[in-house]
Amino acid sequence: MSKAMLIDITECLGCGVCAEACKKENHLPGEVGKELNYANYTILEEIEDDVYFRNLCRHCVDPTCASVCPVSALHKTPEGPVVYDFDLCIGCRYCMIACPFGIPKYEWHKPIPRVRKCIMCYDTRVKKGLPTACAEACQNEGGGATYFGERDELLKMAHKRIKENPDKYHPFVYGEKEVGGTGVMFLIPKDVPLKKVAQMGLRMDLPNKPLPELTWNVLNKIPVIVPVWATFLTGMWWLNNRKIEVTENDGVKPEKKSESD
Amino acid sequence: MNIKNIKITFWRVVAAIILLFGIIATFQRFFYGLGYATHLSDKFPWGLWIGFDVISGVGLAAGGFTITAIVYIFNLKKYHCIVKPTVLTAFMGYVFVGIALLWDLGKYFDIWHPLVYWNHHSPMFELALCVATYTFVLFLEFSSFTLDKFKWFRKPVNFLKGIYILLVILGVLISTLHQSSLGTLYVIVPEKLYPLWYSKLLPVYFFITSIGAGLGMTIVESYLSWRALKHEVPTEILANLARGMVVIQLTFFVAYFEDLLVHNKLHYLFDGTFYSFMWWLEFIMWTLIPTIVVFNRKWISKRAGVFVAGFSYVLGFLLNRLNVSTTAMEYSAKAHYFPSWQEIAVSASFVVICFMIFGFAVKHFDIFEEEHSTN
Numbered sequence: 242m243s244k245a246m247l248i249d250i251t252e253c254l255g256c257g258v259c260a261e262a263c264k265k266e267n268h269l270p271g272e273v274g275k276e277l278n279y280a281n282y283t284i285l286e287e288i289e290d291d292v293y294f295r296n297l298c299r300h301c302v303d304p305t306c307a308s309v310c311p312v313s314a315l316h317k318t319p320e321g322p323v324v325y326d327f328d329l330c331i332g333c334r335y336c337m338i339a340c341p342f343g344i345p346k347y348e349w350h351k352p353i354p355r356v357r358k359c360i361m362c363y364d365t366r367v368k369k370g371l372p373t374a375c376a377e378a379c380q381n382e383g384g385g386a387t388y389f390g391e392r393d394e395l396l397k398m399a400h401k402r403i404k405e406n407p408d409k410y411h412p413f414v415y416g417e418k419e420v421g422g423t424g425v426m427f428l429i430p431k432d433v434p435l436k437k438v439a440q441m442g443l444r445m446d447l448p449n450k451p452l453p454e455l456t457w458n459v460l461n462k463i464p465v466i467v468p469v470w471a472t473f474l475t476g477m478w479w480l481n482n483r484k485i486e487v488t489e490n491d492g493v494k495p496e497k498k499s500e501s502d
Numbered sequence: 503m504n505i506k507n508i509k510i511t512f513w514r515v516v517a518a519i520i521l522l523f524g525i526i527a528t529f530q531r532f533f534y535g536l537g538y539a540t541h542l543s544d545k546f547p548w549g550l551w552i553g554f555d556v557i558s559g560v561g562l563a564a565g566g567f568t569i570t571a572i573v574y575i576f577n578l579k580k581y582h583c584i585v586k587p588t589v590l591t592a593f594m595g596y597v598f599v600g601i602a603l604l605w606d607l608g609k610y611f612d613i614w615h616p617l618v619y620w621n622h623h624s625p626m627f628e629l630a631l632c633v634a635t636y637t638f639v640l641f642l643e644f645s646s647f648t649l650d651k652f653k654w655f656r657k658p659v660n661f662l663k664g665i666y667i668l669l670v671i672l673g674v675l676i677s678t679l680h681q682s683s684l685g686t687l688y689v690i691v692p693e694k695l696y697p698l699w700y701s702k703l704l705p706v707y708f709f710i711t712s713i714g715a716g717l718g719m720t721i722v723e724s725y726l727s728w729r730a731l732k733h734e735v736p737t738e739i740l741a742n743l744a745r746g747m748v749v750i751q752l753t754f755f756v757a758y759f760e761d762l763l764v765h766n767k768l769h770y771l772f773d774g775t776f777y778s779f780m781w782w783l784e785f786i787m788w789t790l791i792p793t794i795v796v797f798n799r800k801w802i803s804k805r806a807g808v809f810v811a812g813f814s815y816v817l818g819f820l821l822n823r824l825n826v827s828t829t830a831m832e833y834s835a836k837a838h839y840f841p842s843w844q845e846i847a848v849s850a851s852f853v854v855i856c857f858m859i860f861g862f863a864v865k866h867f868d869i870f871e872e873e874h875s876t877n
Contacts, residue, residue, distance in 0.1 A: 278544060309690060311627035312619040331615050332608020335626050337547040338831075339690050346544045347608070349537025354608045446693055456625050456690045459682075459705050463628070467675060474575055474671045481577035 243302070243321035244367055245392035245424040246376055247399055248295055250433075251409060254384035255285055255293040262378035266362055279348045282359035283375060286441050292433055294441045295387070297375075298323065298344045298359035299416060300424030301451070306336035306345060308453035315345075315356075320368065321392065321424050322361030330356060341420055341447055361424070392424060399428055411435065415443050421451030517854045524851025527844035531605055539844040545837035550845045553827030555602035555852060557684050558820050559595055560633065561708070564716035565723075566592025566640055567677035574670045581743075584735055586647055587727070588720050590863055591856075593640040596633060598852050605848055625686035632680030639673050681712040688826060694834035698770050698781050699826050701761050710754040714788070715819045717747040721812025723860070725805065731864050737805045744811040748796040751815065755789050780821070780829050788818020 260273040263283050274281040283297035304323045307315045314330035317323050336345045336356060348354035362373040371377075376389035388395055399414040409431060416426030429438055439445045487494050531539035542549050565588040573581050604610040616630035646662035646669075649655040662669070685708030688695055701707065721743055724735040762768055771778055791814040801807035828839060841849075 305690060308621075308623045309626060311616040311621055311624045311630055313621040329612075329615060329619055330609060331612045332610070333606075333626060334547040334608070335624070335687070337544070338687075338694075341691075341693060343545075347536075347547065349543065350535055351537075352533060352535045354535065354537075444693065448692070452690050452692075453623060455692065455702070456686055457623060459686045459689055460623065460625060460628060463679060466678070470678060471671065471675055474571075474674055478575045478577075478667060478671070481575070485577060 243319075243392045243424065244361070245300070245321060245390065245395050245426065246361075246373065247388045247390075247395040247414075247426050247428070249386050249388070249399075249402070249428040250288075250292065250294060251428065251430045252384050252386035253285075253293045253295065254386075255287065255291065256383045257285055258378040258383040259295060259375035259387060260284060262374040263359070266365060266374035267360075277344065278346045279355075279357040282357070288433055288437055288441055292430060294427075294438065294443065296342075296442045297425060298361070299342055300359075300361055301420055302422040302424065303420070303451035303453055305339045305341060305420065305452045308456065309335045309339040311335070318363060320363070322363040322367055323424075324360045324363045325356055325358065327355050332356075339452070341444065341452060342442060392422075395426065399426065402428060418449040419447045421449065517858070520847065520850045520854050523843070523847035524854075527847040527851075528605070530844055531848070536606075536608065539842065541839060541842045541845065543837065545835045546831070546839040548827060548831070549839060550828075550841040550849055551602065551606035553824050554820070554849050555606070556599055557687075557827055558823040559599040559602065560684060561681065561712045561715045561819060561823060562719050562816065563592045563595025563599070564677065564681060564712040565720045566595075566643075566716070567673045568713050568716035569720060570643070570670045571674050574667055575674070581739060584720055584724065584739070587723060587860075587864070588716075589640065589643050589647075591719065591723055591860060592716075593637070593644045594856055594859055596637040596640055598856060599633065600637065602849070602852050625683045625689075629680050629683040629687070632676050632683065636673060636676040636680065639669055639676065643669050643673070677712075678709060682706065682709040684708050691831075691834075694831060695826070696770075696777050696830035696833040697765075697767050698762070698777060699830040701758070701765075703757070703761060704826075707754060707758060710750060710757075711788075711819060711822065714747045714750045714754070714815060717743045717750075718792075718812045718815035718819065721747075721808055722816055725809040725812070727860070727864055728805070730861065733864065737803070737808060740805075740808045740812075741802050744792065744796050744802065744808050747812070747815055748792050751789055751792065777829060777833065780825050784818055784821045784825055786818070787821060788815050791815075791818075 257273060260281065260283050263269070264273060264281075267282060269280045269282065271280045274284060275286075277284055277296055283295060285293045285295050288294050300317075300321060300323050302317075304315070304317055307313070307317055307323060310316075310330075311333060312329045312331060314326045315323060315336055316326075332354060334345075334347060334356070337343075337347065345356050345358045347356060361367055362371075366373055372380075372389035376387045379385060379387040388398070396414060396417060399417075403410045403412055403414070411429045411431055414426050415429060416423035427443060429435070429443070435445055483494065527539060536542055540549060540551075569581065569585055569588040572578050573585050600613075604613060607613055616627050617634060620631075621627050642662055643666070645655075646659055646666060650659045682705035685704035685706070688700070689702060689704055692700055721740050724733075724740055727733050728735065762771075771781060792811040795801045795807055795811040795814075798807075802811070832839060
């Protein structure tokens with residue numbers, strides 16, 4: 242089963258205990274910042290007065306970053322989190338180009354940099370069956386906006402909330418379908434226009450199909466194209482060579498090949 | 503004689519200055535990191551070193567597969583005299599793409615990882631595998647006509663000559679795959695690439711235009727080595743390459759234009775933005791100018807005219823690749839990118855080194871000397 246998080250934006254107070262807990266859990270340097278970067282896996286952004294959007298890796302069901310990584314340094318674990326293996330990484334940064342949410346960040350200041358992003362506390366918590374540090378902090382000390390659990394159950398809960406309070410929420414769960422579904426999902430308050438939310442990082446122009454399908458639909462043609470192309474090229478070579486031989490021998494194909502050098 | 507000497511000295515001074523800056527930039531990049539030496543950032547992670555050194559570099563080295571296909575598969579033997587220089591430039595191009603990549607990769611010492619840790623879902627993996635294999639194929643092709651100078655290599659060289667057609671076909675196959683993969687890299691970012699350059703057919707476009715780039719570069723190289731070293735490739739042969747280049751480009755352009763039409767993107771061409779300006783510049787350089795020159799009988803029969811067509815195409819091709827990798831990505835990155843002097847110095851240094859090696863090889867390996875066709 243796949244672990245996931247649901248963030249009910251209406252319940253977020255903007256207190257920031259999530260970001261602090263994240264820093265502590267992942268030993269990230271410095272104070273809590275205002276932008277996602279190598280030292281901040283999650284941040285709060287004010288959409289409008291007292292409405293906050295928490296940005297972090299979405300742990301996509303079919304992650305674009307894992308699909309583009311040439312060495313599978315990023316990969317989706319069976320438990321749900323998308324994790325990173327520094328030993329495999331070559332530092333090509335294709336993940337940063339490809340991620341539709343702009344999540345992976347880089348240690349630009351280091352001679353040997355790492356890709357940095359939220360790994361859903363995989364090694365320290367989720368693997369052991371514990372909730373993520375941010376969700377725990379939010380439930381215990383914060384507004385209780387971040388829920389951790391099974392993806393299916395969180396989705397059920399989200400839809401129940403929408404059904405019971407149709408005036409409170411936009412009538413969909415962000416992340417249920419976007420790019421094939423994500424592991425971090427959002428309930429968006431109805432009084433905030435979607436345009437504003439889209440500017441913050443919940444883009445509304447994403448397809449419901451996983452993005453990796455786009456490149457896979459190209460790459461899976463390779464085994465089809467190679468034999469066809471090879472046959473054509475070899476055939477052209479045979480044809481053109483034969484033509485020369487025939488012309489050289491007054492329109493007759495010579496019986497024996499008497500060519501050597 | 504004097505004038506010639508001064509000219510050579512001038513270019514040598516320029517080359518030395520570029521290389522000096524390149525060395526300083528290299529030192530900074532490897533000791534202080536990418537953030538110090540480049541204008542790359544979280545918002546703009548791929549810059550000149552990917553857009554120019556890799557994406558454009560591989561494309562400009564496409565002459566290797568284009569010309570060998572023309573001569574050995576389609577058997578147009580009169581083009582045989584340009585096989586050696588193009589295979590040399592292709593081989594050199596690929597080697598330097600591999601080397602230049604070391605500057606860009608965060609963990610450059612792990613550059614070999616894609617050959618061992620496979621992820622066949624990644625176009626980048628396919629690219630890495632193909633470029634590595636093709637560089638080896640080019641090495642074999644190149645060895646087959648340079649190493650027979652040396653006695654000890656006669657036997658392996660004769661073997662290579664025997665299987666040369668296999669190398670050529672393999673080369674075309676692998677080139678088809680990785681030239682298109684460069685386009686596939688961007689197929690996964692439909693929401694990030696500016697609409698004028700995004701298409702699901704990017705891999706097809708990249709492959710077709712790489713053929714044009716291969717032909718264009720062959721023209722430019724032949725012209726430059728004629729200027730500098732007085733090696734003569736008949737103008738008529740180069741003019742024919744230019745004609746082929748234009749036919750391929752027009753074919754591509756019709757397909758590309760249809761795509762714009764079908765997806766209702768034509769209005770982007772006339773909205774007066776920076777993007778539309780870059781698009782028109784690109785169009786003029788790699789489609790309009792070569793076409794006009796090629797269809798003007800007076801111009802195309804002159805060496806300079808052929809050169810203008812080829813050079814204009816090459817510049818337009820460069821602009822196209824940089825537009826895809828930089829201009830079109832800026833649209834979504836919400837950040838402006840212009841390379842740092844270190845990035846420019848390193849890229850320019852590689853160009854200088856390629857020129858130097860080409861000049862050296864032309865002088866010492868008889869690459870323009872026509873060997874009488876034996877196969």
